[in-house]
Amino acid sequence: MSDEPPTPPANLPTEIVNTLNESTPEDLRDVATYAKALAEHKERKARLEEEVDQVEERPDDLPDDVPTKATITIKEINDNRYYYWQWREGEKIRSQYKGPVNTDE
Structure with missing residues:
Protein backbone atom coordinates (compact mmCIF):
# COMPACT_ATOMS: atom_id res chain seq x y z
CA MET A 1 0.00 0.00 0.00
CA GLN A 54 -44.80 -0.05 -16.01
CA VAL A 55 -47.95 -1.66 -14.56
CA GLU A 56 -50.61 -1.90 -17.23
CA GLU A 57 -53.99 -0.28 -16.79
CA ARG A 58 -56.74 -2.39 -15.30
CA PRO A 59 -58.68 -4.22 -18.05
CA ASP A 60 -62.34 -3.15 -18.36
CA ASP A 61 -63.61 -6.71 -17.85
CA LEU A 62 -61.52 -7.35 -14.71
CA PRO A 63 -63.79 -7.78 -11.66
CA ASP A 64 -63.12 -5.53 -8.67
CA ASP A 65 -62.08 -8.45 -6.45
CA VAL A 66 -59.44 -9.71 -8.94
CA PRO A 67 -55.98 -8.10 -8.75
CA THR A 68 -54.51 -6.32 -11.79
CA LYS A 69 -51.65 -8.85 -11.92
CA ALA A 70 -54.13 -11.67 -12.72
CA THR A 71 -53.82 -13.48 -16.03
CA ILE A 72 -56.41 -15.41 -18.02
CA THR A 73 -56.11 -19.17 -18.21
CA ILE A 74 -58.27 -21.85 -19.83
CA LYS A 75 -59.46 -24.83 -17.81
CA GLU A 76 -61.13 -27.88 -19.31
CA ILE A 77 -63.87 -29.47 -17.21
CA ASN A 78 -65.93 -32.40 -18.54
CA ASP A 79 -64.90 -31.65 -22.15
CA ASN A 80 -65.98 -28.00 -21.75
CA ARG A 81 -63.48 -25.13 -21.77
CA TYR A 82 -63.74 -22.08 -19.53
CA TYR A 83 -61.77 -18.87 -19.00
CA TYR A 84 -60.59 -18.14 -15.47
CA TRP A 85 -58.73 -15.20 -13.98
CA GLN A 86 -55.75 -16.60 -12.11
CA TRP A 87 -53.23 -15.00 -9.73
CA ARG A 88 -50.91 -15.88 -6.85
CA GLU A 89 -51.53 -14.91 -3.23
CA GLY A 90 -48.45 -15.93 -1.26
CA GLU A 91 -48.11 -19.69 -1.64
CA LYS A 92 -51.60 -20.20 -3.11
CA ILE A 93 -52.91 -19.88 -6.66
CA ARG A 94 -56.32 -18.20 -6.79
CA SER A 95 -58.82 -18.48 -9.65
CA GLN A 96 -62.09 -16.77 -10.50
CA TYR A 97 -64.47 -17.80 -13.27
CA LYS A 98 -64.60 -15.45 -16.25
CA GLY A 99 -66.78 -17.29 -18.79
CA PRO A 100 -66.94 -20.09 -21.35
CA VAL A 101 -64.44 -20.27 -24.18
CA ASN A 102 -66.19 -19.27 -27.39
CA THR A 103 -65.40 -22.05 -29.89
CA ASP A 104 -66.43 -19.78 -32.80
CA GLU A 105 -63.28 -17.64 -32.31
Missing part, protein backbone atom coordinates in the same frame (compact mmCIF):
# COMPACT_ATOMS: atom_id res chain seq x y z
CA SER A 2 1.14 3.52 -0.78
CA ASP A 3 2.12 6.01 1.92
CA GLU A 4 0.01 8.60 0.12
CA PRO A 5 -3.72 8.89 0.99
CA PRO A 6 -6.15 7.87 -1.75
CA THR A 7 -7.48 10.50 -4.14
CA PRO A 8 -11.20 11.15 -3.57
CA PRO A 9 -13.58 11.00 -6.54
CA ALA A 10 -13.74 14.36 -8.31
CA ASN A 11 -17.54 14.52 -8.03
CA LEU A 12 -17.56 14.06 -4.23
CA PRO A 13 -18.42 17.35 -2.44
CA THR A 14 -15.51 18.95 -0.57
CA GLU A 15 -17.39 18.99 2.75
CA ILE A 16 -17.83 15.21 2.58
CA VAL A 17 -14.16 14.69 1.69
CA ASN A 18 -13.10 16.90 4.61
CA THR A 19 -15.41 15.05 7.02
CA LEU A 20 -14.08 11.68 5.85
CA ASN A 21 -10.46 12.86 6.14
CA GLU A 22 -11.11 13.85 9.78
CA SER A 23 -12.80 10.52 10.62
CA THR A 24 -11.29 7.56 12.47
CA PRO A 25 -10.71 4.26 10.63
CA GLU A 26 -13.62 2.74 12.61
CA ASP A 27 -15.96 5.57 11.60
CA LEU A 28 -14.84 5.24 7.97
CA ARG A 29 -15.67 1.53 8.00
CA ASP A 30 -19.09 2.32 9.50
CA VAL A 31 -19.68 4.98 6.83
CA ALA A 32 -18.66 2.52 4.10
CA THR A 33 -21.09 -0.11 5.41
CA TYR A 34 -23.89 2.43 5.70
CA ALA A 35 -23.17 3.95 2.27
CA LYS A 36 -23.28 0.51 0.63
CA ALA A 37 -26.58 -0.39 2.34
CA LEU A 38 -28.08 3.01 1.50
CA ALA A 39 -27.06 2.70 -2.16
CA GLU A 40 -28.67 -0.76 -2.37
CA HIS A 41 -31.84 0.58 -0.71
CA LYS A 42 -32.11 3.50 -3.13
CA GLU A 43 -31.46 1.26 -6.14
CA ARG A 44 -34.18 -1.15 -4.98
CA LYS A 45 -36.62 1.73 -4.38
CA ALA A 46 -35.91 3.10 -7.88
CA ARG A 47 -36.49 -0.37 -9.42
CA LEU A 48 -39.80 -0.74 -7.56
CA GLU A 49 -40.97 2.71 -8.64
CA GLU A 50 -40.04 1.87 -12.22
CA GLU A 51 -42.02 -1.39 -12.02
CA VAL A 52 -45.05 0.51 -10.68
CA ASP A 53 -44.77 2.92 -13.62
Whole structure:
Protein backbone atom coordinates (compact mmCIF):
# COMPACT_ATOMS: atom_id res chain seq x y z
CA MET A 1 0.00 0.00 0.00
CA SER A 2 1.14 3.52 -0.78
CA ASP A 3 2.12 6.01 1.92
CA GLU A 4 0.01 8.60 0.12
CA PRO A 5 -3.72 8.89 0.99
CA PRO A 6 -6.15 7.87 -1.75
CA THR A 7 -7.48 10.50 -4.14
CA PRO A 8 -11.20 11.15 -3.57
CA PRO A 9 -13.58 11.00 -6.54
CA ALA A 10 -13.74 14.36 -8.31
CA ASN A 11 -17.54 14.52 -8.03
CA LEU A 12 -17.56 14.06 -4.23
CA PRO A 13 -18.42 17.35 -2.44
CA THR A 14 -15.51 18.95 -0.57
CA GLU A 15 -17.39 18.99 2.75
CA ILE A 16 -17.83 15.21 2.58
CA VAL A 17 -14.16 14.69 1.69
CA ASN A 18 -13.10 16.90 4.61
CA THR A 19 -15.41 15.05 7.02
CA LEU A 20 -14.08 11.68 5.85
CA ASN A 21 -10.46 12.86 6.14
CA GLU A 22 -11.11 13.85 9.78
CA SER A 23 -12.80 10.52 10.62
CA THR A 24 -11.29 7.56 12.47
CA PRO A 25 -10.71 4.26 10.63
CA GLU A 26 -13.62 2.74 12.61
CA ASP A 27 -15.96 5.57 11.60
CA LEU A 28 -14.84 5.24 7.97
CA ARG A 29 -15.67 1.53 8.00
CA ASP A 30 -19.09 2.32 9.50
CA VAL A 31 -19.68 4.98 6.83
CA ALA A 32 -18.66 2.52 4.10
CA THR A 33 -21.09 -0.11 5.41
CA TYR A 34 -23.89 2.43 5.70
CA ALA A 35 -23.17 3.95 2.27
CA LYS A 36 -23.28 0.51 0.63
CA ALA A 37 -26.58 -0.39 2.34
CA LEU A 38 -28.08 3.01 1.50
CA ALA A 39 -27.06 2.70 -2.16
CA GLU A 40 -28.67 -0.76 -2.37
CA HIS A 41 -31.84 0.58 -0.71
CA LYS A 42 -32.11 3.50 -3.13
CA GLU A 43 -31.46 1.26 -6.14
CA ARG A 44 -34.18 -1.15 -4.98
CA LYS A 45 -36.62 1.73 -4.38
CA ALA A 46 -35.91 3.10 -7.88
CA ARG A 47 -36.49 -0.37 -9.42
CA LEU A 48 -39.80 -0.74 -7.56
CA GLU A 49 -40.97 2.71 -8.64
CA GLU A 50 -40.04 1.87 -12.22
CA GLU A 51 -42.02 -1.39 -12.02
CA VAL A 52 -45.05 0.51 -10.68
CA ASP A 53 -44.77 2.92 -13.62
CA GLN A 54 -44.80 -0.05 -16.01
CA VAL A 55 -47.95 -1.66 -14.56
CA GLU A 56 -50.61 -1.90 -17.23
CA GLU A 57 -53.99 -0.28 -16.79
CA ARG A 58 -56.74 -2.39 -15.30
CA PRO A 59 -58.68 -4.22 -18.05
CA ASP A 60 -62.34 -3.15 -18.36
CA ASP A 61 -63.61 -6.71 -17.85
CA LEU A 62 -61.52 -7.35 -14.71
CA PRO A 63 -63.79 -7.78 -11.66
CA ASP A 64 -63.12 -5.53 -8.67
CA ASP A 65 -62.08 -8.45 -6.45
CA VAL A 66 -59.44 -9.71 -8.94
CA PRO A 67 -55.98 -8.10 -8.75
CA THR A 68 -54.51 -6.32 -11.79
CA LYS A 69 -51.65 -8.85 -11.92
CA ALA A 70 -54.13 -11.67 -12.72
CA THR A 71 -53.82 -13.48 -16.03
CA ILE A 72 -56.41 -15.41 -18.02
CA THR A 73 -56.11 -19.17 -18.21
CA ILE A 74 -58.27 -21.85 -19.83
CA LYS A 75 -59.46 -24.83 -17.81
CA GLU A 76 -61.13 -27.88 -19.31
CA ILE A 77 -63.87 -29.47 -17.21
CA ASN A 78 -65.93 -32.40 -18.54
CA ASP A 79 -64.90 -31.65 -22.15
CA ASN A 80 -65.98 -28.00 -21.75
CA ARG A 81 -63.48 -25.13 -21.77
CA TYR A 82 -63.74 -22.08 -19.53
CA TYR A 83 -61.77 -18.87 -19.00
CA TYR A 84 -60.59 -18.14 -15.47
CA TRP A 85 -58.73 -15.20 -13.98
CA GLN A 86 -55.75 -16.60 -12.11
CA TRP A 87 -53.23 -15.00 -9.73
CA ARG A 88 -50.91 -15.88 -6.85
CA GLU A 89 -51.53 -14.91 -3.23
CA GLY A 90 -48.45 -15.93 -1.26
CA GLU A 91 -48.11 -19.69 -1.64
CA LYS A 92 -51.60 -20.20 -3.11
CA ILE A 93 -52.91 -19.88 -6.66
CA ARG A 94 -56.32 -18.20 -6.79
CA SER A 95 -58.82 -18.48 -9.65
CA GLN A 96 -62.09 -16.77 -10.50
CA TYR A 97 -64.47 -17.80 -13.27
CA LYS A 98 -64.60 -15.45 -16.25
CA GLY A 99 -66.78 -17.29 -18.79
CA PRO A 100 -66.94 -20.09 -21.35
CA VAL A 101 -64.44 -20.27 -24.18
CA ASN A 102 -66.19 -19.27 -27.39
CA THR A 103 -65.40 -22.05 -29.89
CA ASP A 104 -66.43 -19.78 -32.80
CA GLU A 105 -63.28 -17.64 -32.31
